[in-house]
Amino acid sequence: MIDFKHVTKTYKNGTKALNDVSLHIDKGEFVFILGASGAGKSTFLKTLMREELPTSGSVKVNGIDLISIKPRKIPYFRRTLGIVFQDFRLIPTMTVYDNVAFAMYCTGARAKEISRRVAYALSLVGLSQKARNYPNELSGGEQQRVALARALVNKAEIIIADEPTGNIDPEMSREIVDLLNHLNKNNGTTIVMVTHEHELIKQYNKRVITIKDGCVVSDTAHPEIAAGMQNNGEVNVASSAGFYHPPVEKVEIENFLQSYGSADDQFADISDGAELAGSNGADLRSSGVSDASASNKKVSD
Ligand SMILES: Nc1ncnc2c1ncn2[C@@H]1O[C@H](COP(=O)(O)OP(=O)(O)OP(=O)(O)O)[C@@H](O)[C@H]1O
Ligand SMILES: [Mg+2]
Numbered sequence: 001m002i003d004f005k006h007v008t009k010t011y012k013n014g015t016k017a018l019n020d021v022s023l024h025i026d027k028g029e030f031v032f033i034l035g036a037s038g039a040g041k042s043t044f045l046k047t048l049m050r051e052e053l054p055t056s057g058s059v060k061v062n063g064i065d066l067i068s069i070k071p072r073k074i075p076y077f078r079r080t081l082g083i084v085f086q087d088f089r090l091i092p093t094m095t096v097y098d099n100v101a102f103a104m105y106c107t108g109a110r111a112k113e114i115s116r117r118v119a120y121a122l123s124l125v126g127l128s129q130k131a132r133n134y135p136n137e138l139s140g141g142e143q144q145r146v147a148l149a150r151a152l153v154n155k156a157e158i159i160i161a162d163e164p165t166g167n168i169d170p171e172m173s174r175e176i177v178d179l180l181n182h183l184n185k186n187n188g189t190t191i192v193m194v195t196h197e198h199e200l201i202k203q204y205n206k207r208v209i210t211i212k213d214g215c216v217v218s219d220t221a222h223p224e225i226a227a228g229m230q231n232n233g234e235v236n237v238a239s240s241a242g243f244y245h246p247p248v249e250k251v252e253i254e255n256f257l258q259s260y261g262s263a264d265d266q267f268a269d270i271s272d273g274a275e276l277a278g279s280n281g282a283d284l285r286s287s288g289v290s291d292a293s294a295s296n297k298k299v300s301d
Contacts, residue, residue, distance in 0.1 A: 001027040001158070001190055002048065007057035009043050009214075017043035018054070019214035027157075030184045030191040032201050035211035041194040044211060045162050048192065049081055050074050062157065079107055082151030082159040082189075086166035088143045090135040096122070096146050097131040103150045121149035125179060141172030148179055152189070159183065161193040165200060173200055 165173035
């Protein structure tokens with residue numbers, strides 16, 4: 001699903017942020033990307049979402065070659081990804097509901113579909129009651145959960161999260177990772193989460209890829225090894241010889257549509273969602289945001 005071969009990224013100023021990175025992530029995996037500040041974690045994610053083009057090497061995601069992809073196809077490719085950032089990046093002038101609905105609206109989804117799926121996404125992150133609130137009326141953890149709802153509302157096959165717990169307290173952090181875990185286990189969503197929090201990683205038994213100075217220095221199923229290695233600065237050279245591939249977990253792949261279908265009855269508290277989505281769509285159109293790819297960019301930037 002995600003395939004990096006000998007990827008090197010040197011920025012214009014000469015900084016080599018990725019140095020011969022080769023790794024493979026299978027569909028349905030949950031992978032932590034661990035590393036100190038400046039190690040190259042975000043650069044890795046940016047090449048994965050084709051925000052940055054590698055200097056050399058090959059990157060394939062979902063069978064799409066991100067080196068040769070035509071620029072006009074990039075927005076469509078990005079729609080297969082759900083992206084969550086450390087700083088949430090919600091639109092402050094929109095309600096919680098509209099922030100999530102807008103992500104779907106940008107893909108050209110119909111109002112009825114939007115209302116069903118937004119209701120489901122908000123219920124999944126436990127924010128049905130806050131649908132009408134604005135981002136500045138929410139806690140950091142709640143804002144991050146809105147960002148997560150926005151990332152999953154389009155049924156993304158891969159969720160890419162760049163330090164999603166960086167701005168929230170440990171308890172909330174666990175909730176966010178638990179939510180990602182839930183999506184991974186129940187919907188088969190592939191999760192790639194960047195963090196530098198060893199303590200958080202230790203609480204989950206997941207594959208951990210450690211990046212140091214642009215190189216993958218460890219790829220292991222044992223978080224305590226990765227965390228320990230980070231602490232004493234040693235490099236696990238054994239792992240670089242053959243990358244670890246855990247067996248794909250036997251997950252029950254739940255059909256998103258089925259789940260969304262049941263959301264209508266369960267979340268009557270925002271049952272006027274269709275109306276909201278309709279008016280939201282009209283507002284957006286009248287404000288000149290009509291081009292799907294342009295508006296998609298606005299959301300994902
Ligand atoms: N656009 C850019 N131009 C030049 N250098 C950059 C650019 N973006 C990142 N870098 C450099 O590349 C290296 C890797 O940066 P990156 O943002 O990938 O690190 P990171 O592991 O995500 O760090 P952090 O944990 O602080 O977010 C750093 O030395 C950084 O200064
Ligand atoms: Mg970063």
